[in-house]
Amino acid sequence: MTGYDMPRGTMLLTNMWAMHRDPMLWKEPERFKPERFEEQGEDTALAQRFVCFALGSMIQCFEWRRVDGKCVDMAEGKGASMPKATPLRAMCKARPIVGKVM
Template identity: 55%
Template structure:
């Protein structure tokens, strides 16, 4: 088990200007995405995170069930990753969808 001192990381004066103050606008600056997210854990965590985790899987399952998906063009999907905390794709995925007959029964 690895325990990290998140409190100290998020209040490090070498990383943050005025680390003890609540200033969400500091994340609108360029280059701030590489720093630790101070509002992602503890009492400042997102209150809707658990709901979002459940809804993402439900929405993804609904999209797979209700639509037929095809890629745009003949080239294969490029799985190269770009920089970022969520590993975004370097080349965005472009797709076309066509509704399945079951959609009329669900809606």
């Protein structure tokens, strides 16, 4: 989408339920068909979009702080998903706007 101006401080919420059931995007949107995501093409990016949505929501809705004040250790651990060698410890505090929306 283009052409929308969002005022500073606006919290943007996306209706993922409606997007997942849009008959313009999915054949038989009300049926559970996980195989639809195995196809190559634009539709396979759904998981990537959801991860971006979840991460964006966490950044927008919370203030984040390091627990010990040290720099984040970016060393990689062992594993296929490239886990961190040292787990990240952080504290979060809900931003004031969350109370107005939720």
